């Protein structure tokens with residue numbers, strides 16, 4: 001027999017469920033949907049279910065598309081939706097379910113997403129998040145006995161990415177030494193390495209006399225701001241130039257082209273088997289843009305009508321090809337500049353958020369600077 005308090009508890013649960021169903025059904029109706037009023041939702045032999053409260057026929061319910069949570073909606077409403085779809089299509093048998101799961105889990109868009117949208121930094125953040133997810137899954141599969149949460153994992157992962165040294169191809173945590181901050185090459189006064197008889201003592205040396213009060217700085221490497229930001233959480237006013245993302249269109253090879261076969265072989269060699277998605281590739285480009293220009297030249301050559309005996313390699317040196325490649329470079333860089341939003345973070349109160357907004361602004365400014373210099377260079381040389 002159920003006790004009085006148990007009966008009271010189950011009575012209040014039933015009332016709560018009825019209230020919930022009522023709210024749900026009025027929401028459906030308010031949004032143009034229909035739920036047959038003679039259907040009751042309550043517990044039966046099979047647990048909760050839908051029951052006809054009188055003889056029923058015809059339409060039971062109708063939910064317009066705006067009330068459906070489709071995988072397309074999930075993909076479009078998350079900053080990382082498209083990337084997640086591509087990864088899920090590659091790695092899982094049910095990409096739609098992965099997208100819907102992410103939709104249920106993901107929080108409202110953080111200011112960060114809209115701020116870095118379209119930038120290379122955004123691609124790096126997405127890639128990092130994706131890789132962290134994979135690493136977390138891997139760790140969980142091995143460390144099954146540890147109560148590993150995502151937060152615990154992120155804490156430990158941040159510790160190692162911001163503190164571990166690379167010593168003779170091994171990552172290593174070195175107590176005390178990791179208290180030293182990073183400085184640029186002109187500021188660094190500390191060198192380190194493995195020394196001693198078996199070259200296994202970690203030793204830090206001061207290369208010069210350091211005046212009293214000066215900060216002892218080591219180098220974390222010559223890294224652009226986006227990398228410093230993602231790995232260590234800070235940026236420098238003067239860091240090495242940023243890397244940017246430029247879009248590249250796959251050249252159209254005509255089936256009627258007498259040089260089709262040669263062009264295919266030539267293109268495979270130049271493109272180094274890079275995979276294009278829907279005819280487009282987003283390429284990581286540094287300030288020199290050499291690899292990108294090489295592809296652009298090859299695309300120009302492939303697009304030109306040639307005799308079957310043409311020498312495609314020779315054509316790459318043609319000044320008119322160079323000119324067209326530079327025009328395309330200018331176009332791609334301008335397009336990427338157009339995608340970079342003006343930095344407009346919302347007003348934030350927490351200190352760490354203020355700092356992270358400033359850091360993002362600096363990383364985006366670095367990207368803009370590289371894109372502008374590519375446009376200027378392409379204009380100058382074409």
Ligand SMILES: C[S@@+](CC[C@H](N)C(=O)[O-])C[C@H]1O[C@@H](n2cnc3c(N)ncnc32)[C@H](O)[C@@H]1O
Nearest residue numbers: 162163178179180181182183231232233234235
């Ligand atoms: C290896 S730890 C250095 C010691 C650290 N400051 C501490 O209190 O333990 C690396 C972290 O120090 C901070 N840091 C190092 N160099 C910095 C710099 N030049 N500017 C700002 N923060 C820096 C960043 O938070 C980074 O993730």
